[in-house]
Structures are given as structure tokens and as C-alpha cells.
Amino acid sequence: MRLDSHVVVRRAAFTLDLELTVEAGEVVALVGENGVGKTTYLHAVAGLVELDDGYVRLGDRVLDDATGRKHMSVEERRCGLVFQQHLLFSHLSAAENVAFGLRARGVGRRDARAWAREWLERLGVAQHADTPATRLSGGQSQRVALARALATEPDVLLLDEPFAALDVTARPAVHALLREHVFDDVRPVVLVTHDPADASALADRVVPLALGRPAA
Amino acid sequence: MSRRAPVALVAALALVGCSSSGANDAGASLSASPPAATTTPAAPAISGDLTVFAAASLTDTFAEIGDQMMAANPDLTITFNFGSSGTLAEQLLADAPADVFASASAKTMTTAAEVVGEPALFAHNSLVIVVPKGNPREVTGLSDFANPDLKIALCDPSVPCGAAAQTVFANAGITAMPDTLGPDVRATATYVTSGEVDAALVYKTDAIAAGSAVETLTFPEAAGVVNDYPIAVVQGTRNADAAQAFVDHVLSPAGQTVLTDAGFDPT
Amino acid sequence: MSAPAGSDVFMTDRTRSGHETTSPAPRVARRRRAPLPLLVPAALGFLFLVAPFVALLVRSPWGDLGSLVTSQGALQALWLSLRTATAATVVCLILGVPLAWVLARTSFPGQNLVRSIVTLPLVMPPVVGGVALLSLLGRRGLLGSLLDTAFGFTVPFTTLAVVIAETFVALPFLVLSVDGSLRSADLRYEQAAAVLGASPWYVFRRVTLPLVGPSVAAGGLLSFARALGEFGATITFAGNFPGTTQTMPLAIYLAMQDDPSTALALSLVLMAVSLAVLIGLRSRWVSGLIGVAS
Structure with a gap:
């Protein structure tokens, strides 16, 4: 699987114009200050933002092609996006959050639940499976959000500021968690962060971004 | 009370x-006018x-x-x-x-x-039968009010025209089958004007006021109830x-x- | 560098989306004493609303209340009112929630006009609504005449007509309530669900509805209360006949013509039922839903 993209999105404050290819198993970190278009790039790949120009291809699937006016709907894209604010569904428990994507794709309740437990286990939060999402701490909800994205076995993983919510002491543990359980040699990963230290610690390649374009 | x-x-x-439309000056009502002189409408003192x-x-x-x-x-x-x-x-x-x-x-x-x-x-006011113009269901008299296939409107028994209608039907020995009981006689007449019912009992005056949209039938049983x-x-x-x-x-x-x-x- | 800024954004969001379940600060703040310029009008406003009802209670025929209220006519009207208001509320939910969704989540030309039209029954005299319904569904109405010739079926003077009239006046309450809540709801949760592979319909059922559940409940409650009190459209469109179309408001109005103590007694019953519904639903159902959704 390979992510091949040229994303052009025009905004009032800036124009995002980023050509980015991520190979199977590669982890690319997009680094830059707030408001340079990092999150916009992730949302464009996930289909939440429409392209003004360019294309997004994932493996042999065309997700977006501005010239051909193709825009695959969000739910068909098989993208795993972990939002900066996690956005766990507050009316559901941790396990129900993780099972959500599977249930939405028609997986039976029992299977989805077993699969969700397995992912919570891998990410070290199995003991919180039945905890309502509103009662999870910041670190716990981040792990649940990761599990929720991974449980659907997406073709690409998009991580938006996964460390913003954590204090500095918690970071090494999350780094290890990502390396051991989240990154594999098949799935391309795009990691967005404003912290160059996090980027260099985790990424195979760092792409600095300044006002919508790759920094010199 | x-x-x-x-x-x-x-x-x-x-x-x-x-x-609250009476916007006359309050003083005017106090101006004395000879009470005895007001018995004829033309007297200018009122x-x-x-x-x-x-x-x-x-x-x-x-x-x-x-x-x-x-x-x-x-x-x-x-x-x-x-x-x-x-x-x-x-x-x-x-x-x-x-x-x-x-x-x-x-x-x-x-x-x-x-x-x-x-x-x-x-x-005095007496009751008449009103039907929509052209009398489409061919209502002929009070007995048609017992026909359940007809749409019938009466006044609600709590208002005078409804009480009068009750008396009419009791006197005539007819069990009326109304579909609706109008809250007042004008509303009851309106159901006929709009063609929603086939017949209604209303006052003669309201039948006249309803104009050409309705036809009026008098019936003998009305005589005793004014x-x-x-x-x-x-x-x-x-x-x-x-x-x-x-x-x-x-x-x-x-x-x-x-x-x-x-x-x-x-x- | 922006590390603190980042966490600030995060914290704000946590608070907004209700991740903090119990924070003592707002509770203390809420107990603050109201300033006099607010307190006096507030008290007057409350008195203005409650005093007429208190007067109604004071002057009610308490001695005969039992027999007046349990008379067959009263019970019949009450039962009809409860049934029709419930049916109208169900119809409002089935039609109103999707309508609110379309208004809030899509955009099409003339949307604001549509939004205005939806709220029209709210500002029009209900009698006008009744006349409008007659123009459409009456025996000589646009649609009603077709029904009459095709099936020999006429809508006016039936219990169905009562439900239609009540739905007509109650629907805007539900749409307004849900539309407002949908528009202020955080769209990102629905986006997150879509990214996870959920179809728009699945997103609506499993994310949107729980998100706006409290306002759906509140809107349904308002619709029910409005339907329960409906008079003008009902008497114009559905007519008035005991057991079929004579709801409580109609029974009260007609009792006032010749039997005011019965009218008072019926008013008390309607007031008690409405209040019980409002209090009961507020305290259990609605707050339960709010508790789940926040």
C-alpha cells in the first residue's frame, strides 16, 4: 500500500500545496507551526476537505482527482484518522467506540466487541473497556482513539498531533506504543506534529511545512 | 357568581x-341631557x-x-x-x-x-335547514338529519341554537346523527358555506346572512321552537x-x- | 513555540464536548445571588405567569370537582386529547427530525425561505391553519375532493383530522428545537464517524441522534404540550363532536358557554395533566438523556 498525493486546498489565510508520497510501512512526519495546513492535509486525504486541485491515490484506488472531478465519499476511503481532540463518542463506552467502525461496516455485535477488546488489549487499556468515554483520562482516551482507528484496519493511518494532550513524561511510553503496536511494514503513516523532537524520534522522514508549502 | x-x-x-376603539372624550358622557327627551331615536341630545x-x-x-x-x-x-x-x-x-x-x-x-x-x-329567531348551493345530497326535511351517510352539522347544545335544535329533534322524535357540533351558529353555517357538510340547522337570520352559497329549507317542526x-x-x-x-x-x-x-x- | 497553545485548544475542546463530567466551579458560580435589576423583573415575570393559574385554583369548584371531572364527557375529552396529542407528537418526530436535519445539514437554494415557511404555523392564528387545512383536505379541498371521489373518504370531522390539525401547529416547535441544536452541534463527531466507515444514515442514527437527543426530547415535549392545548385549528378543521373530535380545549370552551363550573373543572384537569407531563418528562426522561449525551 502506498499513499500518493498532491493536495491543493485554497484557504483565505494560505494555500496548501503539498505533493507527498508515503511508501508502504513508511512513517512521514509533517512538521510546522499551527495554522500552516498540516491538519488540512490530513482532512483532505480523509475526504473531509475537498481538493481545489491535485489528487489522492491509495494503493490502486483513486480517492480524489480534481481534474477528473472524482471525490470518493469519506466512508469509502478506508482511512484511519486520529483527531487531535480524539472525538470519542461520549454516549458510548471505550469498547463501543472501538467497535463503532466495525459495526458501521456490518460486523456483528459479538465479533465487533471481541475485536475491539483485542485492540484495547494491545494498546494497554483493556481494563477501561466498559468505561464511558467521558470518564477516560486524556492518555486513556488517546489510546482508545488509536484503537478505534486501527480496528477498522485502514489503508493509511493519519495521526493529528498525537502528543499535544500528553505531558512530557508520558511521551516516551506513547512513542514505544506507536512503534510496537501501531506502525507496521504495510501501512503508510502520516504524523502531524508541531514538535520536531517527536517527529525525529518516530518518523522515517520529516517534511517541514511552512504556510502551505514544504519549507526550504 | x-x-x-x-x-x-x-x-x-x-x-x-x-x-378599545371608543376614543371619545370622557367628559362628553358627563354632560347632562334631559332623560325624558331621549325616547325617540332622532332626539339629538344623546x-x-x-x-x-x-x-x-x-x-x-x-x-x-x-x-x-x-x-x-x-x-x-x-x-x-x-x-x-x-x-x-x-x-x-x-x-x-x-x-x-x-x-x-x-x-x-x-x-x-x-x-x-x-x-x-x-x-324571535327560528331554525331553518341550510344546505350547500344546489342541495347536492337532496335534503328535503328534518328526517334527513337521521341519515348517517350525510354529513350533518348542528350547533353545540351548550349554545342557544344547539339547545333549540335539540328541542326540535325531541319534539319531532328524530335522532339526529351530526358529524360536528359548531361552537356558535355562524361557525355551524360556515360548514355549509364551505361545503364540508350536507346540511345544518341554523337560525333563519344566519341562513340569510350566508347569502347565495347556501339554500334554505323551512320545515314544519320549527314552528314550535322559537x-x-x-x-x-x-x-x-x-x-x-x-x-x-x-x-x-x-x-x-x-x-x-x-x-x-x-x-x-x-x- | 506553541505547545501551551496546543494544550489550551485541547482543554477548551474537552470542556465543550463535555469530557469533564463534574467540575465544581460552575456550580458555585450558579449559586451567585441575582442582582436586583434582574431579580425584580424575573419575579414579576414569574408572578405574571403563575398568578392567573393560582386564581383559577382558588376559584375552582373544589366541592363538585370530583363529580365534574369524572363525568363521562370530561373523561372522554381527556382520553381523546391524550391519544391525539401522543399521535401528533409521534408524527412530529417522524417528520420533524428528518426535516430539521435537512435544514441544518444540507444547503439548497431557497433554504431560508423553507425555514421561514416551516415556522409559519407558529406565528399564524391557528384558525388560519384550520382554514388552510380545510382548503387542502376538506371535502371540496385540493386533495380532499380527490380523496372523496376516489375513496368516498373525507378527512374533516374525524379523529384523524384532529391529529392532523395538532401536528400542523406542533411540528414547528420540534423542527425549531432540533434544527437549532443540530446547527450548534459539533460536526466533527459526525466526521469522525464517517471516517470510520459509517454511512450517512448510520451516522445519523448512531451519532447525530444521540448528540441532539435532549433537544429532540425537548422538542417532542413542546410539541405534545402544544398539541394538547390546540383549539383553533382543531375546531375549524376537525369540528367538534364528543368522543371523535372534542378534545379538552374544545370541551372547556363549550362548557364555558353554559356551564362555567364544569369549564373551570376541566381547565384544572388539563392544567394538572400538562404540568404532570412537563414535570415528569423534565425530571426523568429529558435529564436522563442530557446526562447520557453530555
Whole structure:
């Protein structure tokens, strides 16, 4: 699987114009200050933002092609996006959050639940499976959000500021968690962060971004 | 009295909002005028504000009578409050500001007895059958009201025309099969005008007022059931001369002509 | 550098989306004493609303209340009112929630006009609504005449007509309530669900509805209360006949014509039922839903 993209999105404050290819198993970190278009790039790949120009291809699937006016709907894209604010569904428990994507794709309740437990286990939060999402701490909800994205076995993983919510002491543990359980040699990963230290610690390649374009 | 007061009070509050059009100077009503000289409508001494509470079925006739009086008395302003007799009686009991009360039934006048003077009968009204123009379901008489296939409207028994209809059917030994019971006679007539029902029992006056959209059938059983219309001066009136003059005018030949032209039977 | 800024954004969001379940600060703040310029009008406003009802209670025929209220006519009207108001509320939910969704989540030309039209029954006299319904569904109405010739079926003077009239006046309450809540709801939760592979319909059922559940409940409650009190459209369109179309408000109005103490007694019953519904639903159902959704 390979992510091949040229994303052009025009905004009032800036124009995002980023050509980015991520190979199977590669982890690319997009680094830059707030408001340079990092999150916009992730949302464009996930289909939440429409392209003004360019294309997004994932493996042999065309997700977006501005010239051909193709825009695959969000739910068909098989993208795993972990939002900066996690956005766990507050009316559901941790396990129900993780099972959500599977249930939405028609997986039976029992299977989805077993699969969700397995992912919570891998990410070290199995003991919180039945905890309502509103009662999870910041670190716990981040792990649940990761599990929720991974449980659907997406073709690409998009991580938006996964460390913003954590204090500095918690970071090494999350780094290890990502390396051991989240990154594999098949799935391309795009990691967005404003912290160059996090980027260099985790990424195979760092792409600095300044006002919508790759920094010199 | 005390139990009824709250309902009447609410009604009276609603009324205040509706009938505050009498914008005459308050001083005018105090200007003394010889009481004895006011028995003929043409006497020019009547002035001030006059508020008349009258049954809904009197809407057109009383408006005309009022215009006659105001034409003859340029300083007189008459304000009408037309409504269901029962509602008006309750409003009077709650001290609504009225000078004259004309009701569509003796019963409602009795309800208001403690706040009005001696009532006088000024008209009778009898029931007729009304059908939509062309009489599509070929209604011929009172017995058709027992046909469940017809859409029938009667007045609700709680209002005078409904009570009269009940008496008519009881006398005739007919069990009516109404589909709806109108809250007042005008509403009942409207169901016929709009063609929603095939027949209704309403007052002759309302049948005439409904115009060409309806056809009227008289029926023999109506003869024994007439509705009496009493009128009385309200005791608390602030313009007793004008109030009495209005009552007198209604009872005068000129007033009676207006009423009979509209379909009322004279006293 | 923006590390603190980042966590600030995060904290704000946590608070907004209700992740903090119990924070003592707002509770203390809420107990603050109201300043006099607010307190006096507030008290007057409350008195203005409650005093007429207190007067109604004081002047009610308590002695005969039992027999008046349990008379067959009263019970019949009450039962009809409860049934029709419930049916109208169900119809409002079935039609109103999707309508609110379309208004809030899609954009099409003339949307604001549509939004205005939806709220029209709210500002029009209900009698006009009744006349409008007659123009459409009456025996000589646009649609009603077709029904009559095709099936020999006429809508006016039936219990169905009562439900239609009540739905007509109650629907805007539901749409307004849900539309407002949908528009202020956080769209990102629905986006997150879509990214996870959920179809728009699945997103609506499993994310949107729980998100706006409290306002759906509140809107349904308002619709029910409005339907329960409906008078003008009902008497104009559905007519008045005991057992079929005579709801409590109609029974009260007609009782006022010749039997005011019965009218008072019926008013008390309607007041008690409405209040019980409002209090009961507020305290249990609605707050329960709010508790779940926040």
C-alpha cells in the first residue's frame, strides 16, 4: 500500500500545496507551526476537505482527482484518522467506540466487541473497556482513539498531533506504543506534529511545512 | 357568581384588548341631557360613548341600528362587542364595561340577571335547514338529519341554537346523527358555506346572512321552537340615557324593520 | 513555540464536548445571588405567569370537582386529547427530525425561505391553519375532493383530522428545537464517524441522534404540550363532536358557554395533566438523556 498525493486546498489565510508520497510501512512526519495546513492535509486525504486541485491515490484506488472531478465519499476511503481532540463518542463506552467502525461496516455485535477488546488489549487499556468515554483520562482516551482507528484496519493511518494532550513524561511510553503496536511494514503513516523532537524520534522522514508549502 | 368570576375575568381581559376603539372624550358622557327627551331615536341630545354587548347572530343588524343612531346623534359613539351570548354574560358578571346587553336566549339573560335591568323581548329567531348551493345530497326535511351517510352539522347544545335544535329533534322524535357540533351558529353555517357538510340547522337570520352559497329549507317542526332575544340596560352603565335610547331604538319601528329585513320574527 | 497553545485548544475542546463530567466551579458560580435589576423583573415575570393559574385554583369548584371531572364527557375529552396529542407528537418526530436535519445539514437554494415557511404555523392564528387545512383536505379541498371521489373518504370531522390539525401547529416547535441544536452541534463527531466507515444514515442514527437527543426530547415535549392545548385549528378543521373530535380545549370552551363550573373543572384537569407531563418528562426522561449525551 502506498499513499500518493498532491493536495491543493485554497484557504483565505494560505494555500496548501503539498505533493507527498508515503511508501508502504513508511512513517512521514509533517512538521510546522499551527495554522500552516498540516491538519488540512490530513482532512483532505480523509475526504473531509475537498481538493481545489491535485489528487489522492491509495494503493490502486483513486480517492480524489480534481481534474477528473472524482471525490470518493469519506466512508469509502478506508482511512484511519486520529483527531487531535480524539472525538470519542461520549454516549458510548471505550469498547463501543472501538467497535463503532466495525459495526458501521456490518460486523456483528459479538465479533465487533471481541475485536475491539483485542485492540484495547494491545494498546494497554483493556481494563477501561466498559468505561464511558467521558470518564477516560486524556492518555486513556488517546489510546482508545488509536484503537478505534486501527480496528477498522485502514489503508493509511493519519495521526493529528498525537502528543499535544500528553505531558512530557508520558511521551516516551506513547512513542514505544506507536512503534510496537501501531506502525507496521504495510501501512503508510502520516504524523502531524508541531514538535520536531517527536517527529525525529518516530518518523522515517520529516517534511517541514511552512504556510502551505514544504519549507526550504 | 364567585365561582364563575375567574373564567369571566379571563374573557374580560381578552375583551379589553379587542374593544378599545371608543376614543371619545370622557367628559362628553358627563354632560347632562334631559332623560325624558331621549325616547325617540332622532332626539339629538344623546352623546358620549356607548358599549353594546350583543349575541353574534345580531352582528349585521345591530351594526346597522348603531349606524342609524350615530347618524342621528353625531356626538354618540357606539362600540359593539359581538360574541356568544354565554361568553358575554360571563364577561358582564365580571364587570366588563358595557351599557347594553342583547342576548340570543332568555337563559343567558337570566345568567346575567343580577347585573342588568329589566329585559325586553325585541325579536324571535327560528331554525331553518341550510344546505350547500344546489342541495347536492337532496335534503328535503328534518328526517334527513337521521341519515348517517350525510354529513350533518348542528350547533353545540351548550349554545342557544344547539339547545333549540335539540328541542326540535325531541319534539319531532328524530335522532339526529351530526358529524360536528359548531361552537356558535355562524361557525355551524360556515360548514355549509364551505361545503364540508350536507346540511345544518341554523337560525333563519344566519341562513340569510350566508347569502347565495347556501339554500334554505323551512320545515314544519320549527314552528314550535322559537328563540327569544331579550335586551336590557346594564345596571352599572355610565351612560344610562344613551343605553336606554339604544334599547328604545331597537324596539322602535325603525329598529324592528332592520331586524325583520334580516329574517328575525318581530315581537 | 506553541505547545501551551496546543494544550489550551485541547482543554477548551474537552470542556465543550463535555469530557469533564463534574467540575465544581460552575456550580458555585450558579449559586451567585441575582442582582436586583434582574431579580425584580424575573419575579414579576414569574408572578405574571403563575398568578392567573393560582386564581383559577382558588376559584375552582373544589366541592363538585370530583363529580365534574369524572363525568363521562370530561373523561372522554381527556382520553381523546391524550391519544391525539401522543399521535401528533409521534408524527412530529417522524417528520420533524428528518426535516430539521435537512435544514441544518444540507444547503439548497431557497433554504431560508423553507425555514421561514416551516415556522409559519407558529406565528399564524391557528384558525388560519384550520382554514388552510380545510382548503387542502376538506371535502371540496385540493386533495380532499380527490380523496372523496376516489375513496368516498373525507378527512374533516374525524379523529384523524384532529391529529392532523395538532401536528400542523406542533411540528414547528420540534423542527425549531432540533434544527437549532443540530446547527450548534459539533460536526466533527459526525466526521469522525464517517471516517470510520459509517454511512450517512448510520451516522445519523448512531451519532447525530444521540448528540441532539435532549433537544429532540425537548422538542417532542413542546410539541405534545402544544398539541394538547390546540383549539383553533382543531375546531375549524376537525369540528367538534364528543368522543371523535372534542378534545379538552374544545370541551372547556363549550362548557364555558353554559356551564362555567364544569369549564373551570376541566381547565384544572388539563392544567394538572400538562404540568404532570412537563414535570415528569423534565425530571426523568429529558435529564436522563442530557446526562447520557453530555
